[in-house]
Amino acid sequence: MEFNDLIPEFLVSDLSASERFYVEDLGFKELFRRDGFIFLSFNETQLMLTQLQGSSWVNGDIEAPFGRGVNLTYKVTANWLSALKVDEESLFLPLEKESYKTGETMTVVEQLIVKDPDGYLIRFLCQQNG
Numbered sequence: 001m002e003f004n005d006l007i008p009e010f011l012v013s014d015l016s017a018s019e020r021f022y023v024e025d026l027g028f029k030e031l032f033r034r035d036g037f038i039f040l041s042f043n044e045t046q047l048m049l050t051q052l053q054g055s056s057w058v059n060g061d062i063e064a065p066f067g068r069g070v071n072l073t074y075k076v077t078a079n080w081l082s083a084l085k086v087d088e089e090s091l092f093l094p095l096e097k098e099s100y101k102t103g104e105t106m107t108v109v110e111q112l113i114v115k116d117p118d119g120y121l122i123r124f125l126c127q128q129n130g
Helices: 015-023 077-083
Strands: 009-012 029-033 035-040 046-050 070-076 092-103 103-114 121-127
Touching: 009 015, 015 029, 015 035, 015 046, 077 103, 077 121
Parallel strands: 009 046, 070 121
Antiparallel strands: 029 035, 035 046, 092 103, 103 121
16 A cells, blocks of 8 residues: 555544544545554545544644644545535535635635534535636
8 A cells, every 4th residue: 555645644532423424424435444543545635533532642632623723625526526415514614616816817616615523624626727
């Protein structure tokens, strides 16, 4: 197995709930697991989920919602984005079309943001032009 250059790792309060969310709801694939840990992939990206209790990688107090100030963005197809079904509680930002100035041009994207069971924000976007 080849590791990506950058692999985010989320500490989670309930590994089973996070697994259901990422695998069943969002379509991530499990690459491997061990006790208290799951390694996932989505398209060409990778994500690690680690059970918070028992983790030695905690450098301060952790309280909900987790991941404040950090969000991940995944590039997806328009078909995938329109087919995504998440419950109202998980939806942080409904599907929208947004334009961003990128240098001298404007880039148009369709995007939505979901929050996982611990409050981490995940943005899915489909680039329309650029």
